Amino acid sequence: MRLYIAGKAPNSVKAIANLEAICRRYLKDGYKLEIVDVCEHPRRALADGVVVTPSLAKLSPAPASNVIGNLSDTGSVLAALGLHAGAME
Structure with a gap:
């Protein structure tokens, strides 16, 4: 997985926290996150086609x-x- 964020913007901070909670609960150690x-890294985002964070x-x-x-x-x-979620509980 790759999470694109915009610095410390409120929605970016929330996205990191929410994704970390989801990964802890449902994926345990079975994932790779960048x-x-x-x-x-604006060029990286553009090269990857990311225009929204x-x-x-x-x-x-x-x-x-996505x-x-x-x-x-x-x-x-x-x-x-x-x-x-139902299958993961």
Whole structure:
């Protein structure tokens, strides 16, 4: 996974916290997360086609998917990751 954020913007801070909580609860240690600050690496963001932050990109396994926003909707994040909350409980 790759999370694109915009520095310490409130939604970016929330997205990091929300994603960390989701990963702790549902993924345990079975994930790899890269956080890209588009303020520090604007060319990287543009090369990756990111125009909105925060934005989470699931890169593998295929199919790739994206979630935009502060990641407060756990169900949407899990669906983008190919997981379902009910099955994970």
